[in-house]
Amino acid sequence: MTTHYKNWNEIPVHLATKTALSREGLRPNGRVVGTYFKRSTCTYIDLYDRNEAMPKRKMSEKQQLALEKAREKTIQQRTCTRCTHTVQHKNKLKGGLCSSCIKNLAEIQQIEEQRESCKNKINYIFNNKNKFLVLDTQTTGLGENDEIIEIAVTNLDGKTLLNTLVRPTVPISNDATMIHGITNEIVEKGQPWSDVYKQLCDIVANKILLIYNADFDLSMIQQTCLAHNIDAPNFKSRCMMELYATYIDSERWYSLEEAIEHRMPHKSLDRCFALLLLIQKMK
Numbered sequence: 001m002t003t004h005y006k007n008w009n010e011i012p013v014h015l016a017t018k019t020a021l022s023r024e025g026l027r028p029n030g031r032v033v034g035t036y037f038k039r040s041t042c043t044y045i046d047l048y049d050r051n052e053a054m055p056k057r058k059m060s061e062k063q064q065l066a067l068e069k070a071r072e073k074t075i076q077q078r079t080c081t082r083c084t085h086t087v088q089h090k091n092k093l094k095g096g097l098c099s100s101c102i103k104n105l106a107e108i109q110q111i112e113e114q115r116e117s118c119k120n121k122i123n124y125i126f127n128n129k130n131k132f133l134v135l136d137t138q139t140t141g142l143g144e145n146d147e148i149i150e151i152a153v154t155n156l157d158g159k160t161l162l163n164t165l166v167r168p169t170v171p172i173s174n175d176a177t178m179i180h181g182i183t184n185e186i187v188e189k190g191q192p193w194s195d196v197y198k199q200l201c202d203i204v205a206n207k208i209l210l211i212y213n214a215d216f217d218l219s220m221i222q223q224t225c226l227a228h229n230i231d232a233p234n235f236k237s238r239c240m241m242e243l244y245a246t247y248i249d250s251e252r253w254y255s256l257e258e259a260i261e262h263r264m265p266h267k268s269l270d271r272c273f274a275l276l277l278l279i280q281k282m283k
Helices: 018-023 061-077 099-127 174-180 191-202 212-229 242-247 258-259 269-281
Strands: 003-005 034-038 043-049 130-141 148-154 158-167 210-211 236-239
Touching: 018 099, 018 148, 043 212, 099 242, 099 258, 099 269, 130 174, 130 191, 130 212, 130 269, 148 191, 148 269, 158 191, 158 269, 191 212, 210 212, 210 269, 212 236, 212 242, 236 242, 242 258
Parallel strands: 003 034, 130 210, 210 236
Antiparallel strands: 034 043, 130 148, 148 158
């Protein structure tokens, strides 16, 4: 009576496939004593009793050499040419590559394409310098009622077009002072926002602003305008923080200091110069 097995671990130790017997130098006597259903191929594999198996006829040295070469060729056909991982069947390789390498190479290609796209955008900026300016601000804090207390603008050649303190209508938080070092006493010497804003509008007219974390600086400009009863502007801008994250294929935002790999004073003009360095780095 032939026994049928559904799971490999159910098969008794004394039963083996023809392939397994062959590895042991044996051959079946022809009587199938069991079968195993292989789900991956939907086929039944015959099982034989090891105790009834017969020794294989000893191969000549030439036959053994030919068999060894055949085995090496089979292994080579199942080995990934990139990572040298051996798969179960050569059909699992595509173009000589395993699925992991195919996925990895696709990811690398995507990153390279993203980086090339970023470089093209940077090259466009440098080829059209007259269209772009760099802007940075320092503020009283990070909340929805905070205002700008320092602002700087440069062109792409590093020429300073605006660099001034601004007198706010709200006090500077201690946390903010710890970051940029600007105190309430220092900003008493600053210009009123109404004067600074007029200068800013004249300087950036018809320009595109390059800003590291553009959403923050633009929202602070709007909040400061609102605090001084000035209509909020609609400046054109590009966020260089987002562009840099794409350039390095990062899912998190990097601080400007992390991006340029250098610590610097947290002053608006210094940060404008730092952003210029970063743009050069991505070129």
